[in-house]
Amino acid sequence: MNITLKQAELAIQAAKERASQLGTLMNIAIVDSGVNLVAFVRMDDAWIGSIDIALRKAKTASYFNMESGEIGKLSQPGGQGWQIEHSNGGLITFPGGVPITNTTGQIIGAIGVSGSTVEHDQAVARAGAKAVK
Structure with a gap:
């Protein structure tokens, strides 16, 4: 099952609202499973350079069914995922990419957010993902 456009729009709206609360400008990408x-x-x-980063964060979360920051923990020097960011056409392995699940817990896509600190990116991405449930 994949995320619908209606669900993606809900995620984007929630993410935009959270970004506004934080006083930041974001690029927000939604991908399906x-x-x-x-x-x-x-x-x-919002920063033009963050367009690609937002999309890659969403793809990273969707490829591995986990938050992009968790991939980052695995990809540290000497770690089992060292240099994984060079796979799949380029991944982003810091926070701001979050899988999106439906009401039954099935992963249906992911959101990627970029435009501020990783803490703000992560908070905005999580707000978007939560809106779909």
Whole structure:
């Protein structure tokens, strides 16, 4: 099962609201479980360089069914996932990518957010993912 456009729009709206609460501007990407882009928003004046980062965070979370920051923990020098960020056309292994699950807990896609600190990116991504449940 994949995320629907309606669900993706809910996630984006919640993420935008959280970004506004934090006083930051974000790029927000939603991919389905097959890592295909479903929806994308660049808030006015959000960094252009963060467009690709948001999409790669979403893809990373979807490829591995876990938050992108968790992949980062595994990819430290000497770790079992060392240099994994070079796979799959380039991954982002710091926080801001979160799997999206449906009401039964099945992963249906992922959200990737970029435009601020990793703490803000993560908070905004989690708010978007939570909105779909």
